Amino acid sequence: MNKPAKLRSRSPDAADGQMMYSLVRAAHVLESRLEEALEQVGLSLAKFGALSHLIKEGEPLSLSECAMKMTCVRSNITQLVDRLEADGLVRRVEDPEDRRAVRAVVTPLGKERHAAGVRQVEKVQAEFTKTISGVERGALERVLSAIS
Amino acid sequence: MNKPAKLRSRSPDAADGQMMYSLVRAAHVLESRLEEALEQVGLSLAKFGALSHLIKEGEPLSLSECAMKMTCVRSNITQLVDRLEADGLVRRVEDPEDRRAVRAVVTPLGKERHAAGVRQVEKVQAEFTKTISGVERGALERVLSAIS
DNA sequence: ACTATATTATTCATATATGAATAAGCCCGC
């Protein structure tokens, strides 16, 4: 016997509601760990994310493309690229094909920094893997993919 | 047969790494839904959270206590209470016991607004419950509590 | 070709969060 049946039937959502909050809280904890790890190499999660997309793509992306890949609004990318440029991690270059567009290019320093970031993130991932060891991934995977 | 064994053994963390990102993304989606739902009644998630803690406690909390309950730094609460006060949802009152302290009191309007927020959040929770219906909660619960 | 519409990046105002620096008030050990 787990719980009084009345409690279960009166509010079947209560436990799930708590779970929703738990999920959000857990994600915040993970983000904090990532931020902290990346801070060791002079990056934030936002900066690392932008560099990752640019490097994965292998070619300069317009700021609009960046915004789409990072699912955020363009004005956010304008500022993020300002900061990345100030750090010397990316450069803005004009797009010859479209004079409205600006493309972001990762500098050599940006590539180095990103590689260092990858190593830091891998540590957090290893920790995460350990955390969820011994738990069936199936349920978690299905839930997460159902949400997003 | 699911995957080539080599892939599994070469990088056992890769799938978990993706899962870590999935978890963070899923949480962002949930937060967006909550923000959107709360916006309908003139609240943000941060404001709703603060009101919830104050109302749950049943008595005025000092801003430090608020910060602890919301796991954030105090300067954040200072600003949040500024905005809540501007909205007429809380009032600052002096603490007679400790002249350094400031306590936040929920106004009648704040209570109304919070109740409306609860109704909105319940809708999102219902949606979430539907999303995770048919999936074993056990694994998810254990993973989430292991993280945070 | 020209006009209407759409897209691009930027700027501005704002919300949320952090952390450092500051000012005021509390309290302990002596």
Next chain:
DNA sequence: GCGGGCTTATTCATATATGAATAATATAGT
């Protein structure tokens, strides 16, 4: 009782995010 060390809230600078308004450019429809 008081001096030094906490704790309190606030302010400031900054990072991240959104959305509205703007200016420059592109493109479609006529």
